[in-house]
Amino acid sequence: MATDAMSPKITVELLRQLRQAMRNSKCITEPIQAYIIPSGDAHQSEYIAPCDCRREFICGFNGSAGTAIVTEQHAALWTDGRYFLQASQQMDSNWTLMKMGLKETPSQEDWLISILPENSKVGVDPWIIAADQWKNMSKALSSAGHSLVAVQDNLIDAIWEDRPPRPSTKLMALGLKYTGLTWQDKITALRGKMAERKISWFVVTALDEIAWLFNLRGSDIEYNPVFFAYAIIGLSNIKLFVDSKRLLDPAVRQHLELDSPSQPDLSVQCFPYESVFTELQAVCAALAPKDKMWICDKASCALTQVIPKAHRSAIPYTPLCLAKAVKNPTEIQGMKMAHIKDAVALCELFAWLEKEIPKGTVTEISAADKAEELRSQQKDFVGLSFPSISSVGPNGAIIHYRPLPETNRTLSLNEIYLIDSGAQYKDGTTDVTRTVHFGTPSDYEKECFTYVLKGHIAVSAAIFPNGTKGHLLDSFARAALWDSGLDYLHGTGHGVGCFLNVHEGPCGISYKTFADEPLEAGMIVSDEPGYYEDGSFGIRLENVVLVVPAKTKYNYRNRYSLSKYLHLRDASSTPVGVSIAPMI
């Protein structure tokens, strides 16, 4: 990224301009006393495009999580423990750092209530605040006599002179060879699920769900092969909202059958990205009294509120999110191929490291670059799936480490080296961590490595009933560490997309229970326990693994629960017992 991570951004003038905008009748109907700048984009993406880095623009802090609030007198940023140091270095003295998780740190609501004059208005862009967050904030402010107001034009955009344009990269159509299912089949299965639940419309806002549904990929956001779009799916309509320039490509037109749809109810109507709001209003205006519309409860407040409450069915996970999580045989085969290619590149990397390290010329950054170079030589390589974590010795203990010129260490025969990296290939997404020592590790390092390896193996050897939630497997990964009085402060695994986002809901393996839909055969998650000794070393052992049917002695007495997922396969073929299997 362009910002130098370690020098504070000077924000005096920007804050003056923002405060002027907060009073200016051209931007807003009446003055607001505070303005909230969340981290995200309009699609709740984990990684965001440069044009959406509004919170970084106003305060300088470029970590992945944080919310800024500016009032007439104050400017404050909330972020969590991973980022206290970085935020304090990147922000100037106009900003107060609010350290989340510390007892003395007020919540955003409490802080606002404590400093605002009576009957204040707090503004926020309704497109980048999720509906459930809006609800909580609005409730808290109202109870203290204030109000939360939607400011339609983003005030940061109004003062951001050289704001980059929204990316509109070339779309890539994926054929059956990669997807296993046509987009038409996916739409038909989705409509079946909608009809079953008496739902007439479904508003799709998550970028990876749209990419998966239409078998299209883009490169609008680094590391995530998605593209900016919305979709509104009806029982006989398909409305796709995407920059119209992208649809001039004949391959895309043919893929979507734009010029000659094979069936009328599978004809895709295309609209400009920006017109989703007015088009959704039009759809809502024409609803019959009993019509219900699905929208994710994490969708933007702006779109959610277009749907009248009586017609709105807000759901925590959409059927597309659930369907996407259970990979079909073609996707599984593609993920296996991607992991084989990735393994070849990593073998080459480790052979190269073994030769080069003794020369003293390999650094965290050059090793990561070499890994990327070797991966890029593999077939159907598209890019990395996340910034490589390449770390030596004490840097390995920083869980979200990313080497920078000022922290870059040289690989040696004396320190542990941890590399957590992965790539996007057209047939699949990889994510793998290896921890190695090119000399002789200490007894303590070997002991810790053994505990982590035992945990990794315990998860990858687990057998359990199909439909078990991932949190039940988390302690298998920790038992060996716990017995010796050690632990690690992160989850054990996350869902992985197939040539999609490397972090994907709705399943995972974690002591936290928020992304914890039942594990089912066909799901792909990571298995990555670790141990981190502050100031000394880090160990993490990660494979991407697949949930597969398991043969057990008594087969869980054939008790089988109907899958809640959108399968195209016969539900009676759902396996009763499952186990974890390596991808390759």
Next chain:
Amino acid sequence: MATDAMSPKITVELLRQLRQAMRNSKCITEPIQAYIIPSGDAHQSEYIAPCDCRREFICGFNGSAGTAIVTEQHAALWTDGRYFLQASQQMDSNWTLMKMGLKETPSQEDWLISILPENSKVGVDPWIIAADQWKNMSKALSSAGHSLVAVQDNLIDAIWEDRPPRPSTKLMALGLKYTGLTWQDKITALRGKMAERKISWFVVTALDEIAWLFNLRGSDIEYNPVFFAYAIIGLSNIKLFVDSKRLLDPAVRQHLELDSPSQPDLSVQCFPYESVFTELQAVCAALAPKDKMWICDKASCALTQVIPKAHRSAIPYTPLCLAKAVKNPTEIQGMKMAHIKDAVALCELFAWLEKEIPKGTVTEISAADKAEELRSQQKDFVGLSFPSISSVGPNGAIIHYRPLPETNRTLSLNEIYLIDSGAQYKDGTTDVTRTVHFGTPSDYEKECFTYVLKGHIAVSAAIFPNGTKGHLLDSFARAALWDSGLDYLHGTGHGVGCFLNVHEGPCGISYKTFADEPLEAGMIVSDEPGYYEDGSFGIRLENVVLVVPAKTKYNYRNRYSLSKYLHLRDASSTPVGVSIAPMI
């Protein structure tokens, strides 16, 4: 219980009377089109007194869970899979059984909406519906144009001619020898917690919390040594609502210092049980603008709604619930003594069984009676802590079995015998399950027993960081069963009170995550994996266990999180690692 479990109750006349009351202006301000009769009492008790068995009175079904709804045309009862058979046998043809958990069964809300005429009023007694349930039901009905209305006088009570009076048993004051802390110390600690969170008042509605706080016990409800009461605790007031006859006892007067309080702010003001509503109204009328009042979100709608929203702080677990869960050294010692006495009684039982079974005269009922007789000979025995589950062969596979004359089997040398039983002693509460075979078990029975035993041992050998949630231990209990394709459909453990309720929140060990506050040294839970072969046998192995500080090699690097519980001990003495230890 008085009702014969297996013959249906004739409800024609009762339903006629209830429907008349639903239209009668003496009972209600305007006619209602439906009336909801929940299971519970006004204190969200798991076990209830006979006067509160209103749902059983109207429909005949006497299981522990179920909700009845009566409209002009229909009468329906919702209950879960444990009770489908029993409910269908106990209800006459006027009732429709709604089998919860089956796909085709409508929710109460959906059913009401599907059958009610437009703009209907649905009545419910606000004292026996929890605030959070009221909110959900009210929202659903409103969205369909109906309304949920509070009917102050219970309509079942109005037609229940020989309704038993509310019990008002003798109160028992527990001295320091049993409690380890005076009630004055507990009030002072509670007020410290209230002051810390800027809370002025706390409305206590759960019976076991009141009993624990005041070091008093009663016998108003079978198996649970509690008494009907409410309490409202202020920073300088103590208001106790209890039948005034009970306070004539000099021992109780002295215990509560009613005649000569040692300190003015520890003086207990006593009010009749029924006056809690008007007294709470008076307290609320005198609140300062910033005053906040705690109430559990599972408290009755009636009491919750007395507190104006701006002053109400509804909490999922009260500080008393949390404090009560972490036993102090005296309570731990008492629980150990109770378990030693209980073990003596069980040893005597098994010796007696070994001698008597070959004669062919011992039945499930007579064995349970013998167990009670032997326990009653132990010091400070008060009563059973729950109805004994004494089951032979196939009856053992019914998890909530209770022997009845028509199901009673004879113990023999050929079938497995499972006994899950426990008692209340003045020093503690017990709950233990043993599964035995007095002849030669089959290879398959031995195999299953071994898996269950392995699971039991895995939990009781677990070492983990203090503050780990119980759901993370659940899979340790299942791993051996899972490997062979077996499982059991209940949680692994529940919290246990100290001479209080045998099922106690807020912690447990379960794949379900609803009673799952972090486990901490001093907490007491059960460890009871099982395996059930329908129609054949049941195996369950249960001990009550204690979370104790553990010495581990690396002591979790001294990372220690401040306990959220109301401790009187120094927080810095909180252990870092813990393990499970048997009570004796």
